Amino acid sequence: MQKIGSEKLKEIFIKMLRIRAFEERAIAEYRKGILPGFIHSSIGQEAIPSSVCAFLRDDDYILTTHRGHGDIIAKGAKFDKMMAELYAKETGYNKGRGGSMHIVAADLNMLGATAIVGAGVPIASGVALGCKMQNLDRVTVCFTGDAATCTGAFHEGVGLAAIWNLPVIFVVENNQYGMSTPVKYYCKLEQLSDRAKAYGIPGVTVDGNDAEAIANVASEAIDRARKDGGPTLIDAITYRYYGHHMGDPGTSYRTKEEIEEWKRHDPIERFQGRLLKAKVITKSEIQEIQASINRELDEAVKFAMESPEPRIEDALNNIYCPSA
Amino acid sequence: MQKIGSEKLKEIFIKMLRIRAFEERAIAEYRKGILPGFIHSSIGQEAIPSSVCAFLRDDDYILTTHRGHGDIIAKGAKFDKMMAELYAKETGYNKGRGGSMHIVAADLNMLGATAIVGAGVPIASGVALGCKMQNLDRVTVCFTGDAATCTGAFHEGVGLAAIWNLPVIFVVENNQYGMSTPVKYYCKLEQLSDRAKAYGIPGVTVDGNDAEAIANVASEAIDRARKDGGPTLIDAITYRYYGHHMGDPGTSYRTKEEIEEWKRHDPIERFQGRLLKAKVITKSEIQEIQASINRELDEAVKFAMESPEPRIEDALNNIYCPSA
Amino acid sequence: MRDLTYREAVREALGEELRRDKSVFLLGEDIAEYSGAYKVTQGLLEEFGRERIRNTNLAESAIAGAALGAALVGTRPVAEIMYIDFSLLALDQIFNQIAKFRYMTGGMVKVPLVIRTQGGGGKAAGLHHSQSLEALYTHIPGLIVVMPSTPYDAKGLLKSSIRDDNPVIFIEHKGLYNESGPVPEEEYMIPLGKAEVKRQGKDITAVAYSKSLLLTLKAAETLEKYGISLEVIDPRTLKPLDQDTILNSVEKTSRLMIVHEACKTGGFGAEIAAIVAEKGIDYLDAPIKRVAALDSPIPFNPRLEDYVLPNENDIIKGAFELTGKEIPAELKLG
Amino acid sequence: MRDLTYREAVREALGEELRRDKSVFLLGEDIAEYSGAYKVTQGLLEEFGRERIRNTNLAESAIAGAALGAALVGTRPVAEIMYIDFSLLALDQIFNQIAKFRYMTGGMVKVPLVIRTQGGGGKAAGLHHSQSLEALYTHIPGLIVVMPSTPYDAKGLLKSSIRDDNPVIFIEHKGLYNESGPVPEEEYMIPLGKAEVKRQGKDITAVAYSKSLLLTLKAAETLEKYGISLEVIDPRTLKPLDQDTILNSVEKTSRLMIVHEACKTGGFGAEIAAIVAEKGIDYLDAPIKRVAALDSPIPFNPRLEDYVLPNENDIIKGAFELTGKEIPAELKLG
Ligand SMILES: Cc1ncc(C[n+]2csc(CCOP(=O)(O)OP(=O)(O)O)c2C)c(N)n1
Ligand SMILES: Cc1ncc(C[n+]2csc(CCOP(=O)(O)OP(=O)(O)O)c2C)c(N)n1
Ligand SMILES: [Mg+2]
Numbered sequence A, B: 001m002q003k004i005g006s007e008k009l010k011e012i013f014i015k016m017l018r019i020r021a022f023e024e025r026a027i028a029e030y031r032k033g034i035l036p037g038f039i040h041s042s043i044g045q046e047a048i049p050s051s052v053c054a055f056l057r058d059d060d061y062i063l064t065t066h067r068g069h070g071d072i073i074a075k076g077a078k079f080d081k082m083m084a085e086l087y088a089k090e091t092g093y094n095k096g097r098g099g100s101m102h103i104v105a106a107d108l109n110m111l112g113a114t115a116i117v118g119a120g121v122p123i124a125s126g127v128a129l130g131c132k133m134q135n136l137d138r139v140t141v142c143f144t145g146d147a148a149t150c151t152g153a154f155h156e157g158v159g160l161a162a163i164w165n166l167p168v169i170f171v172v173e174n175n176q177y178g179m180s181t182p183v184k185y186y187c188k189l190e191q192l193s194d195r196a197k198a199y200g201i202p203g204v205t206v207d208g209n210d211a212e213a214i215a216n217v218a219s220e221a222i223d224r225a226r227k228d229g230g231p232t233l234i235d236a237i238t239y240r241y242y243g244h245h246m247g248d249p250g251t252s253y254r255t256k257e258e259i260e261e262w263k264r265h266d267p268i269e270r271f272q273g274r275l276l277k278a279k280v281i282t283k284s285e286i287q288e289i290q291a292s293i294n295r296e297l298d299e300a301v302k303f304a305m306e307s308p309e310p311r312i313e314d315a316l317n318n319i320y321c322p323s324a
Numbered sequence C, D: 001m002r003d004l005t006y007r008e009a010v011r012e013a014l015g016e017e018l019r020r021d022k023s024v025f026l027l028g029e030d031i032a033e034y035s036g037a038y039k040v041t042q043g044l045l046e047e048f049g050r051e052r053i054r055n056t057n058l059a060e061s062a063i064a065g066a067a068l069g070a071a072l073v074g075t076r077p078v079a080e081i082m083y084i085d086f087s088l089l090a091l092d093q094i095f096n097q098i099a100k101f102r103y104m105t106g107g108m109v110k111v112p113l114v115i116r117t118q119g120g121g122g123k124a125a126g127l128h129h130s131q132s133l134e135a136l137y138t139h140i141p142g143l144i145v146v147m148p149s150t151p152y153d154a155k156g157l158l159k160s161s162i163r164d165d166n167p168v169i170f171i172e173h174k175g176l177y178n179e180s181g182p183v184p185e186e187e188y189m190i191p192l193g194k195a196e197v198k199r200q201g202k203d204i205t206a207v208a209y210s211k212s213l214l215l216t217l218k219a220a221e222t223l224e225k226y227g228i229s230l231e232v233i234d235p236r237t238l239k240p241l242d243q244d245t246i247l248n249s250v251e252k253t254s255r256l257m258i259v260h261e262a263c264k265t266g267g268f269g270a271e272i273a274a275i276v277a278e279k280g281i282d283y284l285d286a287p288i289k290r291v292a293a294l295d296s297p298i299p300f301n302p303r304l305e306d307y308v309l310p311n312e313n314d315i316i317k318g319a320f321e322l323t324g325k326e327i328p329a330e331l332k333l334g
């Protein structure tokens, strides 16, 4: 709690509460059988995007994955437009064309969500390149999963960022499984951040359930990138409480004990305990925040439910844009 | 000169002479304007495949690249069938269907030559997997270029070999350029073998113009692989004297001085000096060997020239094999 | 005869071939405990163990490339690419390496491998999990492309694919896994490259495969009631295509409709249309009709997705159009 | 009007657009000093510097992905993939990401980028450096696909492609780089999506593009002498295709031939054939004829390669076939 001011800590904490609450509500909606498609919950992983995005400017960019709700919310996305997207409505971020795995909030410089694991990495390098070429001092954060580090796209994209010294940070939300495959199976390294050694860029492994630890690592990396110091690979170790997606109980490849054990290290509880102890926040403040989040979510669900579906007449719009 | 017996040293040396002589002859033929397609010369790089293949058994496998003549010869390929392939004749290794960049000598367990940079890496892992699954104690060597280490295929293929502990050795013939692009540009590492650190496998950089140094490193890696000790990445630093292919003078991105400097470290001259000094071989022996190689090459060229072209009627054979 | 689902039929084929031939093995992402995204490989890990039911790293080009390498040295890999959408990551291996390897060697080697994958929409799975990309594969010499529509065909064709010495791309459909149909207990095989007339008819030849075959058969029932008789042909293997069965049918019916779920432009229907326009144009009494997805990425919203994908009504409308009959108002096709 | 080679025309278009618009830049393998495998970018490094003429790492998916990212934030990248054969390594980025990005966002972003590449055979470059793969691209909604046949078209279309706000796949042909033709000194643009009738005729509509257009024009001269008049249409942009120009011509000639260098099965000719069989079948007095490469990987041996690829004689033969005339023995077509 040295370097990071209490306003920032509070901001991070609120982001975490917002993500958890949104994810819980999305699951609840999904379980009613109303939401189409897949939901990949990030519950358990909230500390990572919350801490990272707290150090980004509005004009900085992020990219994310199929498990991106948390990242998107951390960058400032609105619940109503997110929920509407989950509902596949015209008022959603993608006008119902994308869905949970593809949310793009271009107005927040949140450039998607690809459902192809690893594919965001070269794109993120390109975003950082575009900024650098225009002399914009914007930083790009590319969130990926742990298994994504196996992909050719990861290797090629990080490789490019390294040689062009691009202002991009690759944040591995290391929940220790790619679907059912444990990180220990698909990677023989002590720590995944050692993959950075193949590119000559800094790599650091951090407790992804410790908001402050992440904040320290992330703010340093963001700072470095902004000062033309090049890319960083951050490996933040965490855990997802649910299965791979809501259709997967998540227990054929993980023991109940393992899941319970991780829940004892819940990032929100840990951080809350520390913030309360340090008097950064009070219990009643938290209750108020949660109540307000819940009201916002009620409204978001209402908004989503009442919003119109996309019109069939518009089905083929925006495949191309009008020629320049 | 400790561990490696003089017979082996001689074998390596002869392989080097054979490669150099073949490559020179191929260039001479190419310059006559008779050979179709491209020729990527490996002159200057002979020590690497010669030393590596000297420690392989006949039933071990190798795979190589567009610059593969040296590797193929080191595995024991016949000049006549190679030259005939360069001439696109029916008697060539690939019956004239493949050409210089695609030679496959299946009878020598030499499984090609892909012209897609990096593509051989996952295939090599598959070959090693196939051997392992059949409890064959065969080792697979995958020769690649330095720039190939940038490719997604390299990353994915080495990654797979690492997690399955496959008996495969990735030998980077590091001639310090991918086409015109210097290794220092496309990779910010002190040494390319550090790429091994991303997979938790041994990686070693070696002077690729020092036959004995390579022999030491390679024999150890082959031994380890054969004993189920898993893959190794060997980065052998060398230099190609010619351009990227015969149509490239090779001087728009390299200085004449640089080229001359490297020629002063010629792997054959160096090794020859040492062998003569150690009396492993005599000058007259070398002359005899060279004369015999030249005779073999004369015959190979004659064979190639006199061999028939593939028949048009056979053009569409072997796209499929008869269904089982 | 007992009924099996399409999923079970595929699984049974895998199990039988794994049992019969020790050189057969499976590799792919999350095919072991997880049993694949659609649970096709369930139970196989228990019976055959981790050596033969191999989880890979998350790396499609490694999966395809490793299958090729292993096939070259005497094993018979069956690789799984979880969604055909992800197979775009493996196309260098599949098109440049696997498809060309035998030819490149002048016939010195064979490449006995199968790549199983699945495609198709209808699940609101979004634009990276819903495509029908078979046309890409059918353009590449050296590949065999199989797309079964029924449990019976899926089992018989997969067994033949595994025993074939050529690389086979075996494309399942996520919307078919729960469909069931008769599958004999006794072993059987279905030859690659042979179409089947799934329904006899006389007015229109409808060529359809994979899930579109089911839609077409249903549409055919409705059409029958209105006096339009569809002869429905399932090519089953798209490459090599059984042209004769199609041409013979068109000769009889003089009308051709092609139904598939892939985008219309550049879809495999274009190839069938072109073949008939080359070799059977004199048989035709009407324009050729392609019923296919609109040229659009697959939208997440289910109504839009429904709109973009071809359905029974589109087939019915097409059939009325081809026969020049008026669509009865009661059909409410809009 | 001065003559330029196709190579020079492409280079001039790049130079002009780089000069005009600071947000345009080039990225690709060995495009700087080396000037690309076919020296297209020669001289650009000197004028525009390393920031805008960017050598990448050897990584096709990074090239395509980086182009997408950069396009999303206000620059206009022109990426080079050295051979279309290597583009198979980038197809996830091109088909799943680039092509779908705008649609996926409901139209909130645009993706102004060009991927330049080149394909085609005839150089004994072997099976990984000789393919014609345009059909893969034409199947994917969201992409524009351009394939110019002349220096004039190459320049005008590339300039339009760079200024277009959609992703454009711009496919050159290695066998055209040394061909020359008139190119005005003054600036001009050619609109995307418009075919051109390169030769008026009345007996057969021949649709051909890229290098095949040249072969077709030559064949047309020979055929003229034998009383067969070809109307030769160059679509120039394959996606979106200018169907009207083709259909109008077929209405006039009542015969259709399509010529391309890609493998016949599943090639873009199938799409053209299918469109005409759907919308213009009544115009036709003869079967549709596709003159294309045989369904084979491209062999290294030049004689075999010649045999596999379509040539002038194949076009001439096809034209005689379509008109039902006998081939004069003096033509020695075998
Ligand atoms: C290229 C690709 N291959 C496979 C999949 C199927 N898939 C979706 S998520 C996933 C696991 C990803 O693991 P990780 O990167 O750790 O992210 P996580 O889901 O754990 O957040 C897999 C295999 C995919 N979407 N894309
Ligand atoms: C995937 C792919 N991209 C680009 C090329 C074009 N190309 C051929 S060789 C080469 C450079 C390869 O460099 P390296 O791996 O160091 O091998 P070297 O040629 O130096 O032996 C390039 C870019 C190719 N053949 N394949
Ligand atoms: Mg994970």
Ligand SMILES: [Mg+2]
Binding pocket: B145, B146, B147, B173, B174, B175, B176, B177, B178, B179
């Ligand atoms: Mg090199």
